[in-house]
Amino acid sequence: MGSPADETATGTPFVQVEDVAITHDGESTPTPAGASFTLRRGEVVLLLGPSGSGKSTLALSLNGLIPHSIPATITGSVRIDGQDAAHTPVATLSTLVGMVFQDPDAQLVTGTLLDEVAFGPENLRLPVDVVLARAEDALRRVGLWERRTENPDRLSGGGRQRLAIACALAMGSPLLVLDEPTANLDPAGIEEVYATLAEVVAAGDRTIVLVEHNLDQAVAITDRVVALDAAGRTVADGSTDEVLRGRADELHALGVWLPVSTLAALALRDAGWQLGRLPLTPDELRAAVDAAEAPRQARGPEGARGPEGARGAEGARGTEGAAPRQARGPEGARGAAAVIAVRDLTVSRGRTAVLHGIDLEVRAGEFVAIVGANGAGKTTLLQAIAGVIPVPRGRVRIDDVDPARTDLRTLSRRIGFVFQNPEHQFIAHTVYEELAHGLRLQRLPDDEVRRRALDVLTRFGLDDRADVHPFLLSGGQKRRLSVGTALVAGAPILALDEPTFGQDRARADELLRLLRTLNEAGTTVLVVTHDMQLVTDYADRTVVVEGGRIVADAATPDIFSDAALLRRAGLRLPPLRRALQGSRHPSLAGVTRLADLPRPAAPDATSGAPVAEAAS
Amino acid sequence: MTSLAVDPYAEIAARGRLLPGLNPLAKLAAPIPAMIVLVFVRDLVTPLALIALGYAVLLVGARLDLRRVLLIFVALPVAVAVLGFGMAVWTDASRVDQSVVVLAIGPWTLYGGAFLVGLATSLRLAALIALALIAGLTTTGPDLVRATVQQLRVPYRIGYTALAAFRFVPRFGHELDVIRQAHRVRGSHGGRGPFAALARWWGYIVPLLAGAIRHAERVALAMDSRAFGAHPDRTERHLVPWRARDTVFAVAFWIASLGILWALFPWTLA
Numbered sequence: 001m002g003s004p005a006d007e008t009a010t011g012t013p014f015v016q017v018e019d020v021a022i023t024h025d026g027e028s029t030p031t032p033a034g035a036s037f038t039l040r041r042g043e044v045v046l047l048l049g050p051s052g053s054g055k056s057t058l059a060l061s062l063n064g065l066i067p068h069s070i071p072a073t074i075t076g077s078v079r080i081d082g083q084d085a086a087h088t089p090v091a092t093l094s095t096l097v098g099m100v101f102q103d104p105d106a107q108l109v110t111g112t113l114l115d116e117v118a119f120g121p122e123n124l125r126l127p128v129d130v131v132l133a134r135a136e137d138a139l140r141r142v143g144l145w146e147r148r149t150e151n152p153d154r155l156s157g158g159g160r161q162r163l164a165i166a167c168a169l170a171m172g173s174p175l176l177v178l179d180e181p182t183a184n185l186d187p188a189g190i191e192e193v194y195a196t197l198a199e200v201v202a203a204g205d206r207t208i209v210l211v212e213h214n215l216d217q218a219v220a221i222t223d224r225v226v227a228l229d230a231a232g233r234t235v236a237d238g239s240t241d242e243v244l245r246g247r248a249d250e251l252h253a254l255g256v257w258l259p260v261s262t263l264a265a266l267a268l269r270d271a272g273w274q275l276g277r278l279p280l281t282p283d284e285l286r287a288a289v290d291a292a293e294a295p296r297q298a299r300g301p302e303g304a305r306g307p308e309g310a311r312g313a314e315g316a317r318g319t320e321g322a323a324p325r326q327a328r329g330p331e332g333a334r335g336a337a338a339v340i341a342v343r344d345l346t347v348s349r350g351r352t353a354v355l356h357g358i359d360l361e362v363r364a365g366e367f368v369a370i371v372g373a374n375g376a377g378k379t380t381l382l383q384a385i386a387g388v389i390p391v392p393r394g395r396v397r398i399d400d401v402d403p404a405r406t407d408l409r410t411l412s413r414r415i416g417f418v419f420q421n422p423e424h425q426f427i428a429h430t431v432y433e434e435l436a437h438g439l440r441l442q443r444l445p446d447d448e449v450r451r452r453a454l455d456v457l458t459r460f461g462l463d464d465r466a467d468v469h470p471f472l473l474s475g476g477q478k479r480r481l482s483v484g485t486a487l488v489a490g491a492p493i494l495a496l497d498e499p500t501f502g503q504d505r506a507r508a509d510e511l512l513r514l515l516r517t518l519n520e521a522g523t524t525v526l527v528v529t530h531d532m533q534l535v536t537d538y539a540d541r542t543v544v545v546e547g548g549r550i551v552a553d554a555a556t557p558d559i560f561s562d563a564a565l566l567r568r569a570g571l572r573l574p575p576l577r578r579a580l581q582g583s584r585h586p587s588l589a590g591v592t593r594l595a596d597l598p599r600p601a602a603p604d605a606t607s608g609a610p611v612a613e614a615a616s
Numbered sequence: 617m618t619s620l621a622v623d624p625y626a627e628i629a630a631r632g633r634l635l636p637g638l639n640p641l642a643k644l645a646a647p648i649p650a651m652i653v654l655v656f657v658r659d660l661v662t663p664l665a666l667i668a669l670g671y672a673v674l675l676v677g678a679r680l681d682l683r684r685v686l687l688i689f690v691a692l693p694v695a696v697a698v699l700g701f702g703m704a705v706w707t708d709a710s711r712v713d714q715s716v717v718v719l720a721i722g723p724w725t726l727y728g729g730a731f732l733v734g735l736a737t738s739l740r741l742a743a744l745i746a747l748a749l750i751a752g753l754t755t756t757g758p759d760l761v762r763a764t765v766q767q768l769r770v771p772y773r774i775g776y777t778a779l780a781a782f783r784f785v786p787r788f789g790h791e792l793d794v795i796r797q798a799h800r801v802r803g804s805h806g807g808r809g810p811f812a813a814l815a816r817w818w819g820y821i822v823p824l825l826a827g828a829i830r831h832a833e834r835v836a837l838a839m840d841s842r843a844f845g846a847h848p849d850r851t852e853r854h855l856v857p858w859r860a861r862d863t864v865f866a867v868a869f870w871i872a873s874l875g876i877l878w879a880l881f882p883w884t885l886a
Binding site: 060065108110123124132387408417419421438441485 | 758776791794803839
């Protein structure tokens with residue numbers, strides 16, 4: 001077994017990935033299909049690629065989990081410090097490669113932070129004093145040493161992920177692989193994890209491979225980028241500058257997600273801005289924009305146009321997530337009748353009040369985001385509105401009914417609720433039955449049930465999956481089905497709890513396009529989320545919940561111009577807002593969404609292909 | 617999700633007291649002879665005497681917080697009373713002493729004999745519980761696992777995997793709540809009665825299992841990546857040795873409990 005401290009001859013690279021193709025058992029096409037890169041010690045590499053290109057699969061092959069723990073066929077070679085990962089036991093490789101996974105809860109084994117960090121070194125049979133020294137060092141590096149005797153359950157999501165990093169550090173392995181480490185975290189947690197990672201990088205003693213979709217934070221700590229194409233072949237490999245700045249257009253065309261600041265700069269270039277070096281972070285974007293002069297066309301009335309004007313002019317550049325929303329701002333909806341009215345609602349769990357005196361009105365056709373820190377009560381609020389949890393009588397009114405007094409059949413014609421995990425709400429054995437169930441509950445005649453179920457199947461792109469068990473659908477299909485079941489009874493209001501949690505960008509965008517299509521067709525949408533880009537890109541109105549109270553309720557841009565409020569509520573400015581707030585260019589200063597950026601003159605009518613046809 | 621009903625990892629704070637410092641295996645082994653005999657005991661006095669022995673050891677050897685005091689002095693006696701009455705009603709009246717009538721409602725009569733049989737049964741169960749509480753209230757999950765690995769030579773892969781599985785319990789409890797909520801919202805709670813309930817619970821199992829298997833796979837990967845199972849043994853930072861006092865405790869408890877049993881033989885109702 002090689003000791004990690006041994007520095008091999010400087011000539012051979014530390015990590016050597018050569019033309020690696022991995023086919024999971026039961027699948028026919030390999031993803032990745034041909035990934036190659038080499039790393040020297042101390043490099044920090046961001047592994048990019050479109051959704052489904054096999055980034056995570058590749059990450060799991062670096063410490064041999066593929067093929068040793070997850071059966072798969074692997075061709076090509078992965079060598080870590082000269083050892084072939086496909087033929088070296090995972091346990092041996094663990095002294096060379098430490099892993100941090102996406103779900104912080106799935107990485108906990110023991111009952112205290114100290115035991116948790118010591119778990120790995122103990123498995124390596126290190127002497128007790130070495131175990132303790134490593135555990136202390138690792139916990140100090142992530143700032144959790146003072147809390148070593150606590151149960152990991154007491155940590156926040158960000159804290160638990162820092163603990164996972166400490167556990168990987170304590171293995172003493174020179175390579176650290178992080179697979180989507182912030183996908184399950186709220187904005188404050190993401191910030192915490194990146195502050196910790198920045199310190200690890202600054203110490204310079206670890207080679208890091210990072211698979212991540214929160215690129216805006218990630219690029220600040222990486223010095224190299226390896227990009228895969230859709231099939232999982234390496235298409236770019238070089239310094240962050242060379243790849244992200246030099247080949248941004250090419251990567252974007254491949255479907256690789258880029259930092260929002262870079263996307264914004266590309267859009268501005270198209271609109272005629274001379275930005276010089278392509279920015280990667282909000283700070284760089286801000287500097288670049290402030291140094292540039294606004295092009296002539298962007299200064300005129302056209303440049304100052306709001307989302308209304310930008311609508312329909314969605315350029316080919318516009319990423320799916322940034323497609324302009326319907327300009328159905330609170331102003332537009334103000335005339336409409338309130339479909340949800342909450343008056344002085346207090347909800348208690350056990351003896352503690354979770355919500356205090358909530359007043360809220362939502363009008364038909366609005367897209368409302370409910371945001372707040374973990375434990376603020378936002379999910380409880382959504383569940384109380386939708387009748388998922390019992391509420392006192394006379395406090396909530398959905399259209400013309402009180403969820404506390406009405407039966408499920410009536411309520412499900414008014415509002416549909418989509419749970420965070422779609423699997424939780426599946427109750428039938430086929431996709432068709434899943435939809436038919438909601439209709440039968442309405443006591444509709446059989447032919448009507450059939451007609452409407454098939455209609456929904458078609459609308460949500462599931463018509464060829466009608467006889468499949470819901471659990472066998474792909475992740476995106478499951479999500480669409482869960483939205484379909486919520487709406488099948490004809491509910492004009494859709495409530496969603498953390499719909500993009502733990503999903504990659506592409507799948508999140510697919511869902512959001514669906515929501516937008518529904519919203520444009522008149523469905524009122526309420527969504528609880530941590531995803532600030534989702535909020536700024538889609539929600540007309542944002543409700544901030546803190547400590548069980550609504551502390552702010554206003555048009556989304558107004559909420560995001562109050563930095564103090566956001567920070568206090570555990571929220572953060574989305575990257576674009578951070579970059580452009582207070583910009584000296586009036587046409588940019590108020591921009592929070594890519595869609596609001598000045599566009600090139602020629603409008604492009606083709607918008608991102610909608611996932612579903614508009615609800616009628 | 618953060619509040620655990622039972623935290624199997626919680627440190628049992630009682631430095632200087634006898635029981636928390638003993639090897640968990642000693643605390644498990646000590647009451648075993650008495651527990652085995654209890655299965656054959658039919659009278660009231662023997663279980664009462666063994667309950668008294670168990671409580672005495674607990675009170676002397678462990679520092680009990682309010683929750684535990686309530687458990688042994690309120691919850692357990694109430695359970696004995698309720699269970700005893702239930703058993704008495706359940707008992708076949710034709711096979712018991714019918715000389716004393718405790719209660720008569722119409723044609724139905726509760727005889728003193730049935731009452732005694734019921735009480736004896738519930739006391740027997742209570743005695744088993746009281747003896748098990750000696751280890752149960754003074755031992756942490758990790759210590760028990762360590763002792764089984766260190767003294768009983770149980771492979772650590774099994775012991776520590778079981779310990780990791782403790783973590784699943786609150787998680788699944790939470791997940792089950794969410795699934796029930798979701799199914800209720802979907803209107804899947806078709807009807808009342810045991811069959812509808814069975815069908816309902818069956819509906820919860822698929823999503824719960826799907827989530828459990830996925831979670832277990834992830835935990836397994838995370839443990840593999842941290843060299844779990846790399847070597848036949850692993851470093852133990854916390855040794856749970858078998859000391860002289862463990863032998864003394866176990867043997868003393870055997871003598872005491874067997875003494876009680878000896879004195880009270882043949883353990884039948886008069």
